[in-house]
Amino acid sequence: MxxxxxxxxxxxxxxxxxxxxxxxxxxxxxxxxxxxxxxxxxxxxxxxxxxxxxxxxxxxxxxxxxxxxxxxxxxxxxxxxxxxxxxxxxxxxxxxxxxxxxxxxxxxxxxxxxxxxxxxxxxxxxxxxxxxxxxxxxxxxxxxxxxxxxxxxxxxxxxxxxxxxxxxxxxxxxxxxxxxxxxxxxxxxxxSPSFKDMLIDGIAPDGQVHWPMSGIVDSLREAEAALSQGRPEGWTELNAAIAWQRQHAPEQTPQRYGCSSWRQVLHESRQFEVKKQVPAEGAPAMNGTVVCYRSLREE
CATH class of the missing domain: 1.20.120 (Four Helix Bundle (Hemerythrin (Met), subunit A))
Known part of the structure; x- marks a missing residue:
């Protein structure tokens, strides 16, 4: 200054x-x-x-x-x-x-x-x-x-x-x-329900299903894990899995995924092997056989 x-x-x-x-x-x-x-x-x-x-x-x-x-x-x-x-x-x-x-x-x-x-x-x-x-x-x-x-x-x-x-x-x-x-x-x-359907169950808003991440495929695998122990080569009878589903995951139904039957779910999802075999003694059967499934195995 x-x-x-x-x-x-x-x-x-x-x-x-x-x-x-x-x-x-x-x-x-x-x-x-x-x-x-x-x-x-x-x-x-x-x-x-x-x-x-x-x-x-x-x-x-x-x-x-x-x-x-x-x-x-x-x-x-x-x-x-x-x-x-x-x-x-x-x-x-x-x-x-x-x-x-x-x-x-x-x-x-x-x-x-x-x-x-x-x-x-x-x-x-x-x-x-x-x-x-x-x-x-x-x-x-x-x-x-x-x-x-x-x-x-x-x-x-x-x-x-x-x-x-x-x-x-x-x-x-x-x-x-x-x-x-x-x-x-x-x-x-x-x-929103539509987002939860997509995230949790793999159902897109347009109705398309991303089967590998779908809730019904997950629950079929859970039933398989619970029921296939001790069975030859890990096969699970579909009727037994359906009964397991009704008790443990009743919200997982074929109709929710645009299918008319559980057999269609197995076919559409392409996540399982499917075969027919003679049922165990006392097990319900259709035409003398039962449908069995198991998860696809990596080569």
Whole structure:
């Protein structure tokens, strides 16, 4: 400050310095709000894994997001939630299913933009990260707050910076609200009978059955495991399995899967070997034989 400055000038400079401090604090607080919202978004952009591990996987993602810097979070956002075309969604790691027959759940949020808007958005987010670093590390190098003129310039710069930060925050909040609406729709869908039919019993909304994961095939295998012990080569009599089903899984009926009989289930599912044989003594038979089945065996 100029030693010859009048008391009025000194008072004006002090007021400008307080204004600069307040405006810098406002910018940094808004940046922290932005960062907290961004952490919540990137932690919930996608989740994939066995149903029993989904909650722990989500907690790991939240912990990972909490440790990231603003630059790292922006990279996760532009490399995950934001994409320039549909191919980015198809190529994402969360859409890859592991080998095996176990249930694998994958859920993703994406905002797809045209290439020009995507690149413009990425550039704008990079500028925000650069602005944050400038405010935190270099403000005093850029503006000498001991000089009236530079202090005035700093206040104007901080006003512009706050406007930029607020605009980014409002955009991010809009994206977060869209994500939350999408999650609510997805939750409603997953709570619907049609989704449960598909997930639990393999029955698609159009009535098509994915037999390998269907509930009726699972229950036939459970009956097989319970009844085939001690029988030659593991064959199970279908009539005995039907009786077991009525006691243990009465909701699993052929009609639920568009079939008129259990024999049709065995045929349509293509998951079992089927043969006719002479019944055990005292067992009910049709035309002197009984139908038996066993799960297909790997070669």
């Amino acid at each position: 100029d030693l010859a400055a009048t008391p009025e000038q000194a008072g004006g400079l002090a007021e400008l310095q307080r204004a600069a401090q307040n405006k810098l604090g406002g910018c940094l607080l808004r940046l922290q709000q932005y960062e907290l919202l961004l952490k919540a978004m990137v932690a919930n952009t996608e989740v994939a894994g066995p149903p029993a591990k989904l909650e722990s996987l989500r907690e790991e993602q939240i912990a990972c997001a909490q440790k990231n810097t603003l630059g790292g979070l922006v990279g996760m956002l532009t490399g995950g939630y934001l994409s320039s075309d549909d191919s980015a969604v198809a190529d994402s790691p969360a859409s890859e299913e592991p080998p095996g027959n176990g249930i694998w759940f994958s859920f993703q949020h994406r905002m797809v933009m045209d290439a020009e808007r995507y690149e413009s958005t990425k550039a704008g987010l990079k500028e925000l990260v650069d602005l944050r670093n400038e405010l935190v590390h270099h403000l005093l190098q850029r503006f000498d707050l001991g000089q009236m003129e530079r202090c005035e310039a700093a206040v104007a710069y901080l006003d512009r910076s706050r406007g930029t930060i607020d605009a980014h925050y409002l955009t991010l909040r809009e994206w977060a609200e869209q994500m939350e609406r999408t999650r609510a729709i997805a939750a409603s869908l997953m709570d």
